[in-house]
Amino acid sequence: MITWIKGGDIIDPRLGTQKKLDILISKGRIEKLLTPGSFQPPGGGEVKTVDASGMFVTPGLIDMHVHFREPGEEYKETIASGSTAAAAGGFTAVACMPNTNPVNDSRSVTEFVLERARKANVVRLYPVAAISKGQKGESLTEFGDLKRAGAVAVSDDGRPVTSSELMRRAIEYARFFQLPVISHCQDLSLSSEGVMHEGSISTRLGLSGIPAATEEIMVVRDILLAKLTGYPVHIAHVSTEGSVAFIRRAKGEGIPVTAETAPHYFSLDHTAVIGYDTNAKMYPPLRESKDVDAIKRGLSEGVIDVIATDHAPHSPLEKDVEFDKASFGIIGLQTALPLTLDLVREGVMDLPGAIAKLSCNPAAILNTKGGVIEEGKEADLTIIDLNKEYVFTEERIKSKSHNSPFIGVKMKGIAVLTMVKGRIVWESNELNPGS
């Protein structure tokens, strides 16, 4: 059976180009890229045609930072429900952070997670293993065994490594196994009671603050450790003007550091907390408009390499409570694409540039497949309708949890079809009818 995607504009994020090409897919791989009109389907019905005219076809999107809560908190999200949300958001692969219960700090948990993903059979799942046993920040996990089990990177996301010594050794040790190290930057001692960004709004609302320095101190530490060890560190969820400046400078000096931000850091600022909306509570917190501007500049100048969601599902049990008692985090898989496309419309990035931050860049950092549309490669593809306008309603949410600050917000742009290894894992009824 052959799948024929016809009439679409193909984005090549590595070359920064877009071109009208038809794609022929068979046995899970891209068999041929053809000039439109040159393919005549044979009779007999063994060709499935996907009409992508007016749409953009991109390499399958990769989200290198999600929390799927399995094992341990399946009432918030399972690997199956999270994978479905990912596919609906246009993602063909996700990297799952290790702060589950139990923590993914051993071969057995890594294998369990991969087994669940195989069962769900939706998107590719890349486990990120913990840096320290139990994420306690005391001793290293078995990086080698974890890598053999299928972990693609190490991180203590959610409960960051406080000890600089341990972080240094983790980076050095990771080098031997060529495992990427992802750092959640937070000086816990500087924000022990903080629940939102420290500034005029925290003062107005009487909420304890998390100063920008809480993040920046650790960004600088990890940059210096990358310099010391000569091995890359990837900075997760950058949210402040200062972090962008420090990373820009480090890159200028040739220090091996990469960085990601999340869509909420370029779409919202701390005023979203007014009214004590717990769906505007996450770590790092929503910052000020000057930080939002700096994040956009960082994306546009290539200081920030990746857009990742930090998809963090929570139930009403954790969110429908007093603001200071609420858990940190929001879901993001189904809003990342339209929010990123807003930046394209604003002129912050061109379309191939934006897609690069959602595909080939995270693939390069994680050293995984994907991020290209090339003959012979596995067919992980996303078809995007750039102009579809809709309100993001709760009914659209595929995740088990609904903790999003974007519910009720007008969006533009959507993934209409998501394909993993040639198999359609998500198809919206908004795709061209009659195809």
Next chain:
Amino acid sequence: MYTFNHKNLLGIDQLSVGDINMILDTADAFLEISSRDIKKAPTLRGKSIVNFFYEPSARTKASFEMAAKRLSADTLSLSANESSMVKGETLIDTAQNLQAMNPDIIVLRHPSSGAPHFLAKHLEAGVINAGDGMHEHPSQALLDLFTIRKKKGRIKGLRVVIIGDIAHSRVAGSDIRALKKMGAEVTVSGPPTMIPTDVESLGTQVVSDPTRALKGKDVIMMLRIQLERQSGILFPSLREYSNFFGLNKELLKGAKKDVIIMHPGPINRGVEITWDVADGPFSVILDQVSNGVAIRMALLYLLIGGE
């Protein structure tokens, strides 16, 4: 005639200047009841008021209870140790249980900023914020305005300094907003560790040194030092605090001759204010207490007495 159109009192921001004047004028009328032999009016007969205090607060609770009784309302007071909150009941459970009692209004004191806003969203009854976390304590600010107006004859144009732990004080949170709204000029003072980030965005200026801060001011408001904050991180010791930021006779020499001194209570005598100053001729601290009952009567009347 001016109508007061609120179901809840969650914070000062929701009130207009007209609203505040109406509250103060109504309190004036109720102050008269408090001076009668029989201190009771039938105004709120048949209404029920729940005082729900998640934090110990003998004074504010007593003040609301007294206000409710003088207006003949039925009152029920719950505190955290009597409620199941301590056993892990969530605020939303509590809200549902309270709603089942069908009260007209709930007076809430809670350690989380925004808890009254949360409760108001989930309840049909009105909510009065009797202090939420480090956010607001609006009835305190209204009684402070009332006291100032009675002593000074006006609020507009007065110069007020608030001295102490501004960052953790809901009293300061409400007083700054209320005073600014009514046209006073507000300065805050205290150790820099206790001045909140971007407090200027509330329209105040910061003068850390109290000696300079109280010069030329018509009103000095002292804040209570919360003894539980003595971790050694915000200030080294009570002794040093009172030496540099406490109000004493010596410091008062630099103040205006007709200054008034306020304190929301309870006082830590010898810490933020010395005995002689607290009991001295400039102090209006006891007036604040009796005015508090009148203000809370006015609030209850305006919020639920209209039907």
